[in-house]
Amino acid sequence: MPYVSEKNLGRLSLYRRLLNRLQAEGIRNIYSHELARMAGGTAAQVRRDLMAVGSLGSPKRGYSVRELIESIGIFLDAPHGEGAAIVGVGNLGRAIMAYFAGRRPRLSIVAAFDSDPSKVNRVIHGCRCYPVEDIERVVREEGVNVAIITVPAREAQATAETLVRAGVRGLLNFAPVPLRVGPDVYVEDIDMTMALEKVAYFARRGGAVEEITK
Amino acid sequence: MPYVSEKNLGRLSLYRRLLNRLQAEGIRNIYSHELARMAGGTAAQVRRDLMAVGSLGSPKRGYSVRELIESIGIFLDAPHGEGAAIVGVGNLGRAIMAYFAGRRPRLSIVAAFDSDPSKVNRVIHGCRCYPVEDIERVVREEGVNVAIITVPAREAQATAETLVRAGVRGLLNFAPVPLRVGPDVYVEDIDMTMALEKVAYFARRGGAVEEITK
């Protein structure tokens, strides 16, 4: 399987979503420059990204939407689907559960955990909420490989360690603290404060340098 | 004012948060390699990043935590504070309002908007919720420069256009669609589906390439 950088992979995920929308509209073929326009990039970059999934475009007709979705799927998805866990069923955690509920069949939230007794043993957005003591057991039983962390910042490191001990190898972290984990665990941070400060800064200094202009 | 790349700026924001925490713990000085360890980077990168704010370290003592926070603030923040707006007071929008409420004095959410009549004219997490028809007026009155978009995907483009028309120059977009705006508007997308797919992918293929190892 070819190596892809993180950015590369992110864009493949984006292309797939755009392609799914096109497919729903009945569009069967698409050119790299059209996809680029939708994704906010350049045609060359789209083509370069698609090399990872084994390019399958044809001149004069571009890419088959159906084939592309399929190829990206083969590349991105776990062969037999995958379940994620979420720890911290607060404001953000519940919003995320609502968002992912019933959305992606190949990657869904299969277990939630919270330390608050008033939240455990309830079903929230179609997903059972367990006490944190059950993390290890449930993660192992369900074969969960990926987890979302939405606990308060001071609990995040300990939560990450528990999850890793249970076998989780990928973390999506919403707590505003960098997590320390072993090199075999992949961490993606979503840092809204940083994002908002970036936006404020670049909005002040004469806007975008690189926006979808044409 | 020196030019900084997006990544650069993001890290400055992160450093500031880490430094604030240190300051609260009573720590007065810090070395680049310590900050690097906390932020998950290298010492050289920290020093390089800090060049943007005008470096002010001293050998043997490192950087003054207080001075650094101050310098980063001068660099990052609007001189007299700044108000942001949020459009879409749903699950995610409310979580974000709760999160930012009373947190950053220099960059706070000063107005919320929703199209749902049952939400407007209420105060949610200390912030007035207006009908969408008032976006233009309120944004102008409050001098809002930055907005957060948490409306459903199909409404996002129209919302962005309304905001830009009202004078907003920076958007933090949570809707899973790339926004088309003019080149003078800065857009930052937070795409949770992409993030989760990335985590799942890299978790599967032997974890991180580049995590905080040492």
Next chain:
DNA sequence: GTCACACTGTGAATTCTTTCACATACTATA
């Protein structure tokens, strides 16, 4: 059947980012 065209796939060039490595400078100590 064959021609011309527009688009793909991809090496090479460019641009952007990170890391290296070292001269410089400050402090503590005696």
Next chain:
DNA sequence: TATAGTATGTGAAAGAATTCACAGTGTGAC
């Protein structure tokens, strides 16, 4: 006051990511 030692600031090198640019190719027109 002189000295030793360690951390900074930064040019230069290395490494990534993006863009350029063009050869190759399948398609539709005729």
